[in-house]
Amino acid sequence: xxxxxxxxxxxxxxxxxxxxxxxxxxxxxxxxxxxxxxxxxxxxxxxxxxxxxxxxxxxxxxxxxxxxxxxxxxxxxxxxxxxxxxxxxxxxxxxxxxxxxxxxxxxxxxxxxxxxxxxxxxxxxxxxxxxxxxxxxxxxxxxxxxxxxxxxxxxxxxxxxxxxxxxx
Numbered sequence: 497x498x499x500x501x502x503x504x505x506x507x508x509x510x511x512x513x514x515x516x517x518x519x520x521x522x523x524x525x526x527x528x529x530x531x532x533x534x535x536x537x538x539x540x541x542x543x544x545x546x547x548x549x550x551x552x553x554x555x556x557x558x559x560x561x562x563x564x565x566x567x568x569x570x571x572x573x574x575x576x577x578x579x580x581x582x583x584x585x586x587x588x589x590x591x592x593x594x595x596x597x598x599x600x601x602x603x604x605x606x607x608x609x610x611x612x613x614x615x616x617x618x619x620x621x622x623x624x625x626x627x628x629x630x631x632x633x634x635x636x637x638x639x640x641x642x643x644x645x646x647x648x649x650x651x652x653x654x655x656x657x658x659x660x661x662x663x664x
Contacts, residue, residue, distance in 0.1 A: 498523060498535040498543070505548040508600050512615050518545040521622035522596075524650040531580050531630050540590040543629065545622060546597045553599035568606055569621040570597045571628035580630055596625035616656045623650045 500522045502515040522543050526535055534541045550566035558564040560572070572595040598621055607617035627643055634640035648658045 502545045508547045522626045525623040525626035544595045550599045550601040566599045568602045569625045571625040573629045577631035594629040
């Protein structure tokens with residue numbers, strides 16, 4: 497069973513149900529991967545989503561990636577990619593798939609620059625982060641194309657437009 501634990505830190509707008517948004521985003525992304533069965537697996541499969549500020553993300557980015565600057569989203573997978581396929585048969589009671597952390601100020605600035613709502617941009621980044629948790633990356637053109645296609649499909653299922661449409 498998939499559980500998404502969401503922690504909202506200020507200054508994220510309280511008007512939106514971020515917990516619901518995170519749950520839907522993680523489920524939509526995971527459902528398009530070869531690991532979709534994890535959502536209904538016997539062990540509890542958890543993804544943690546933290547909505548925080550640029551300062552915290554900058555610290556995490558510096559400490560874990562050696563980049564002393566904020567970024568929009570960080571993903572911290574907790575399961576090796578080669579072990580993901582066997583998780584739905586695991587007899588462990590709970591499996592932490594990983595953590596996704598979003599930086600409010602960077603996300604808000606990017607949303608404004610793109611002319612989209614903060615909610616839609618954050619949804620995109622949660623989908624993006626979820627795909628990183630299950631081994632997708634965008635380090636080369638083939639990987640980026642595959643990952644973007646999954647993001648676009650997941651976002652469409654959530655009623656969010658293609659974030660890459662203006663890049664063609």
